[in-house]
Amino acid sequence: MSRFPFPLPFGWFQIAYPEDFGPREVLPLRYFDRELALWRDEAGEAHLMDAFCPHLGAHLGWGGKVLGDSIECPFHGWRFDTAGHNCDIPYSDRINKQATVGTYPVVERNGLTMAWYHPQGAAPMWEVPELPECSDDGFSDYYKSSYHVKTAWQEMAENTVDLAHFRYVHGTDEVAVVETYETDGPRAKMISVQKYVTPRGVVEGHIDAYQHGPGFSYTWFTGIVDAILIGTPTPVHENLVQTRFNFKVRKLADARATSSVADAFVSEINKQLTEDIPIWEHKAHLVKPALADTDGPFMKFRKWAAQFYADGEVPAATR
Numbered sequence: 001m002s003r004f005p006f007p008l009p010f011g012w013f014q015i016a017y018p019e020d021f022g023p024r025e026v027l028p029l030r031y032f033d034r035e036l037a038l039w040r041d042e043a044g045e046a047h048l049m050d051a052f053c054p055h056l057g058a059h060l061g062w063g064g065k066v067l068g069d070s071i072e073c074p075f076h077g078w079r080f081d082t083a084g085h086n087c088d089i090p091y092s093d094r095i096n097k098q099a100t101v102g103t104y105p106v107v108e109r110n111g112l113t114m115a116w117y118h119p120q121g122a123a124p125m126w127e128v129p130e131l132p133e134c135s136d137d138g139f140s141d142y143y144k145s146s147y148h149v150k151t152a153w154q155e156m157a158e159n160t161v162d163l164a165h166f167r168y169v170h171g172t173d174e175v176a177v178v179e180t181y182e183t184d185g186p187r188a189k190m191i192s193v194q195k196y197v198t199p200r201g202v203v204e205g206h207i208d209a210y211q212h213g214p215g216f217s218y219t220w221f222t223g224i225v226d227a228i229l230i231g232t233p234t235p236v237h238e239n240l241v242q243t244r245f246n247f248k249v250r251k252l253a254d255a256r257a258t259s260s261v262a263d264a265f266v267s268e269i270n271k272q273l274t275e276d277i278p279i280w281e282h283k284a285h286l287v288k289p290a291l292a293d294t295d296g297p298f299m300k301f302r303k304w305a306a307q308f309y310a311d312g313e314v315p316a317a318t319r
Contacts, residue, residue: 003239004152004285008032009308010118011186011213012128014232014244015048017144018108026071028061032117033237036104037061041069047082048115050102054086060101110134110230111142112246114216119310126186128216133228133248140258143247143266147273151280153214153233153241154305159276160190160209160217161296169279170272176207181297183304186213194223214308225265226250245270 013031016038021027026039028051035051037060051059053073063074070079070087079088084101105116109128116124133139149156159165161181166172176192183189188211195204205223219229227250233243247269249262291298 004155005287006152006154006238006285007309008117008119008235008238009153009214009305010116010122010310011215011308012107012114012116012124012126013215013234014112015106015115015234016113017111018046018113020113021046024066026061026064026066028059031115031234031236031242032119033235035059035061037064037071038113039064039066039071041066041082043069045069045082046106046108046113047071048104048106049080049084052101053078053080054099054101055096112230112232114232122310126213129212131218131228131230138251139228139248140251140262141248143249143262145245145266145270145273147243147277148236149241149243149277149280150239151241151283152238152285153235154302155280155283155285156233156241156243156276157211157214157217157305158298158301160211161298161301163192163296164292164294166272169275178296181300183300186307187211188301188304214305221265225261227262227265229269243273245273 015029015031016027021038021040023040023042023044026037029036029038036048037051038046038048040046049060051061053060053075055073055076055078058073058075060071060073065072067079070081072079077090078086080101081087084103086095086097086099089095105124107114107128110131111134114128163176163178167175176194179191179193181190190209192207193204194207205221208220209217211217215232215234217231219231221227221229228248230246231243232246233241235241247266249258249265252258252261289298
């Protein structure tokens with residue numbers, strides 16, 4: 001039974017990094033409460049499909065072989081093309097036109113492998129933005145981290161607008177102040193001012209967060225350090241999310257200084273996430289929270305988040 005009233009959301013989600021698998025390589029995955037096979041054809045294009053062969057159920061991700069632009073089942077050698085259609089049965093002169101495997105759109109952008117998931121198979125409704133910082137030599141390589149958290153995507157994402165908890169959960173000296181929170185279709189933007197207490201006094205910076213659906217966000221940190229954090233929470237099932245943090249830091253005058261600043265920044269953000277995990281994994285979702293007048297725009301966020309559910313009606317109170 002699910003702890004929360006949310007079905008799986010639809011959108012673009014990170015399922016791997018491009019360097020995780022090369023041409024003709026196959027990876028077994030589990031996301032969206034489904035077994036999946038991720039593979040790269042001989043030309044280098046990535047493909048994601050449901051894992052089980054429609055012939056007799058073998059898992060294509062365990063022992064499947066890539067031949068040209070098709071994948072071969074390890075059990076009986078049936079082959080399926082990039083659209084999931086049976087294209088060869090080695091011991092028959094005929095193919096089985098009814099034997100198909102579900103497929104998912106994939107894009108590789110910003111150094112991430114992203115897949116579109118929709119429970120009813122609807123085509124992508126927006127694109128993953130291409131961030132110039134990801135190809136800018138003025139920024140570091142990715143600092144990567146990954147966590148599996150026993151919660152729902154929306155419970156984690158709600159932290160975006162919950163600025164007050166930073167003082168009580170993370171012990172920050174100052175709490176950011178929201179300047180604007182705006183939504184536009186699948187996109188949301190929150191601009192906030194953050195004051196940092198340093199040995200040289202108080203430094204004013206910004207934390208500007210941009211969301212593109214439930215599975216892709218990027219946050220710009222400026223002030224003490226200029227850095228971008230790409231957050232990619234991906235549902236494994238309704239009560240388990242794999243969230244990846246992908247950091248890039250603007251390079252300083254020398255590599256040692258960049259590494260020192262980046263290590264400290266990344267360590268602090270990761271520490272804050274691990275401090276949130278016990279709360280996420282044990283809290284309840286209150287459909288009518290008793291909010292303070294100075295709390296963040298929780299209900300506006302919930303109304304925005306409700307658009308990403310397709311499996312039946314989300315209770316109105318959660319919006």
